[in-house]
Amino acid sequence: MRSAGGVQNLSGVVVSTQPVMASNRFPVYLAGPTGSGKTAIALALAKELGPTEIINADAFQIYRGMEILSAAPTDEEMSEVPHHLFGILDPSSPCDAAQFAALAKETIEEVRARATPLVVGGSGVYLKSITHGLADTPKANPELRAQLDTLPLDELVSRYEKLDPKGALETHLRNRRYVTRNLEICLLR
Secondary structure (H helix, E strand, O other): OEEOOEEOOOOOOEEOOOOOOHHHOOOEEEEOOOOOOHHHHHHHHHHHHOOEEEEEOOOOOOEOOOHHHHOOOOHHHHHHOOEEOOOOEOOOOOOOHHHHHHHHHHHHHHHHOOOEEEEEEOOHHHHHHHHOOOOOOOOOOHHHHHHHHOOOHHHHHHHHHHHOHHHHHOOOOOOHHHHHHHHHHHHHO
């Protein structure tokens, strides 16, 4: 759907509707859930913005062989506008948000020299790692994580609340992954 200030879509995709001048070549960010139409909107935006190149910010689309699972752009769609960071890693290669941010920031700077970078994805952590950076937290510890994974959620929550009562108030305590990671951070600091 077109509006006076740009392109909008009511299916959960977020895109700035403020006019963007291609000459400034600041990155434009397009975010939304899988299957919400980001690819079609990105291609339409690319035509509106002039010289534009699309940069992936999806945790799964960076891997080869995950096109169907991640609703990745088709070869035909990718031939319309240059695309970056799609299918560049083997699925057995780990890529955390910090590694992704380094790849994306380097790609954004390369693209800015010749076109507007249009960063498209549904992975909030990946997008935030580019726009806001990441918190200074210890890296995951596989041995500690394995120990924590054997404990019931209630025990993890109890330990976490004792070590970081303020943080616990701001955490969804029924989400085992969040509680485990936050407890891990407390124990590693």
